[in-house]
Amino acid sequence: MIKVIVNGAKGRMGREAVKMIQHDTNFTLVGECVLKDDLAQVIKSTNADVVVDLTVASAGFENAKIILNAGACPVIGTSGFQLQQVKDLQQLAKSRQLGGLIAPNFSIGAVLMMKFAAQAAKYLPDAEIIEAHSPQKEESPSGTALRTAELISSARNKSTMAYSDKELLNGARGAELHHVKLHSIRLPGIVAQQTVFFGGLSETLKIEHNTLHRESFMLGICLACKEVVKRNTLVYGLEELIN
């Protein structure tokens, strides 16, 4: 039995994760932590194997450090990680010989969207990303959009086209990472959507993923909780576990 704590257990994702952990016979739910709880203390007192963190971008990095330092494997769904923070956590996990995962997106369809986008970028290097989430999302752009831009940038083997930087209104062309423009929509009614838009010579290609309900993330969280306990490194992206 894998002993699991859900941190952020009363949030929208946290509540779904609690249900999934309770229903899977491979897991025992040993803690449902909220903001006021002492996470390190709960990990130690329950001897938890895994902590699933689904909190807020401003807390994710500190929580991941607390989890590793307390001797548990982190499965981090909280968004907003910078690459340097991922590297720091990989170092910490290595020194502690613990497995872990930071996943910008737990949905299988979104992981495939990122893979297909990376494949397309080899042939069509000019790409822009449009993502949409609920207004409650703390940060923009989404972690998935940032990860997609990183994957597109690593996969490209042709240079991107030049374009004018002139904006009549600040922000009209969106943000930019590795020569990929990123545009964020925040509207009620949306769970998560992303379109990766490629342009080539007289042709365009759109790769789109839609999340209809948060239950779509649970398969990925379930897989991650089972995998991280078998490993001694921390990986970035669910695709690293699926491969």
Ligand SMILES: NC(=O)c1ccc[n+]([C@@H]2O[C@H](COP(=O)([O-])OP(=O)(O)OC[C@H]3O[C@@H](n4cnc5c(N)ncnc54)[C@H](O)[C@@H]3O)[C@@H](O)[C@H]2O)c1
């Ligand atoms: N990786 C993925 O596939 C995926 C999918 C959806 C959402 N997310 C991310 O997961 C996180 C949670 O999303 P949500 O929609 O459930 O948000 P939410 O606002 O509904 O829930 C967050 C919960 O965390 C609690 N919280 C805040 N700081 C905390 C802390 N330091 N310790 C413990 N609890 C704390 C809040 O009180 C709240 O109950 C966000 O960062 C979101 O972007 C990731």
